[in-house]
Amino acid sequence: MSYVSQLRTCRAAADLVLILVAGAALAGCAGSGAGLDAAGRPVAPGSGNGPLTADFASIQAHVFTPICTVCHAGAGAPQGLRLDAANSYALLVGVPSNEVPSLLRVKPGDPDNSYVVQKLEGHAAVGARMPFGGPYLDDATIAVIRQWITDGAARPAAADAPAPFAVAAVVPAPGDVVAEAPRQLVIEFTAALDQTRVDAGSLRLERLDASGAPAGVVPIRLATTTADARTLLAVPHEPLGAGRYRLVANGAPQTGLASLASERLGAGAELVISTFVVGELP
Ligand code: HEC
Incomplete structure (x- = not known):
């Protein structure tokens, strides 16, 4: 897919999500949309529902899933970066950026040298500020993502009993x-x-x-x-x-x-x- 057609796909997807969000809001008025995120998936109490906090589950539920997966999902995700809940931690933490391979997307303990922070703040060496085309994240939201990285970029705690090795x-x-x-x-x-x-x-x-x-x-x-x-x-x-x-x-x-x-x-x-x-x- 060319860059431009990729963008068109993203824009179309963004429009679609707005329609879905509006639909979800209406459903919420009727009392049936509670506890669902923008994609209609259930959110755990205290993550997507509560305020944004400096832990991965909260950032996933408030930022990556509702905002970034409009483009960053599936086999066509820009720069191979999939930010859906199943893949985002593995593709962010300790993984070199595609655009600037000398920088990690998330470098635990070092938000300034984490490429995702540079992209969110708009001073990365390559490409546009994220989310592509805006609206951009506010300073408070970026500060929470920085804090999670400063604290060591821990993975989300396992919800259930330990899974078999796989x-x-x-x-x-x-x-x-x-x-x-x-x-x-x-x-x-x-x-x-x-x-x-x-x-x-x-x-x-x-x-x-x-x-x-x-x-x-x-x-x-x-x-x-x-x-x-x-x-x-x-x-x-x-x-x-x-x-x-x-x-x-x-x-x-x-x-x-x-x-x-x-x-x-x-x-x-x-x-x-x-x-x-x-x-x-x-
Ligand atoms: C409208 C589509 C769109 C949205 C929404 C979007 N991105 Fe992107 N993203 C892109 C495109 C296209 C590129 C590659 C071109 C560029 O960097 O300008 C990219 C590149 C990136 C890269 C560089 C990856 C690498 O390995 O070099 C990062 C990091 C990134 N995006 C993070 C995010 C985050 C975090 C969000 C949500 C807050 C987000 N993006 C939302 C389209 C989008």
Whole structure:
């Protein structure tokens, strides 16, 4: 998608959301819209409902979900930055910006050098102030986001009992067709990784032929992005060409990925965690 058509899509989406918000407000008058966010999803009390506070769940519910996901969602998200609740933490914290790769989108403890803050304040080296086209966030809202980063950019507390060790989110997601070759793949797990087992054999990125059969391995560099080692960044050595790809995790007993609590990934063998397409399908 070209930049301009991307913008048109965003603008159209913005209009649509305004209509939806107006609709939700009306439904709220009739007594049926309470407890839903702008996208009609339920919000937890104290997050989207209450005042904005300097924690990730509150920022997600007040800012990222209602304002940013108009554009920053799905396979066509600008610069690959998806800010929906399932992906935003993994794609922000400790992850290099696409526009200025020497800066992290969120650098825990350092809001001035966090690219997302520069974009929100309008002094980033590349591109426009966010939200693109405005209206921009007020100073008080940006101050709360800065405070969350200053405090260490903690992830949201788990709502329920600890989940079994598994992939929580992967970008590009299974089935995605992404127009621009992603500079980096991001894999978030439900629990902290045993970092001594993260090595070149932990994940394999395969190029697939038209029939879906493996046709080669793409060299990648792996790194953890967060202090709690729950997110892996896989950076291809070379930009990915158009075609089909599949990301395979090694869950083998001795060599594969495991959690700090020594839980293995999957059934103890190889696990396909995403199959996606870069560019248009032939
Ligand atoms: C109307 C569409 C739109 C909205 C709404 C929007 N963005 Fe963006 N965003 C873009 C586009 C287009 C780009 C790439 C061009 C640019 O940077 O000017 C971008 C780029 C970015 C980048 C750079 C990513 C990188 O890796 O370099 C960040 C960070 C960002 N946006 C954050 C946000 C945040 C946070 C919000 C919500 C407060 C938001 N954006 C709302 C369209 C939007």
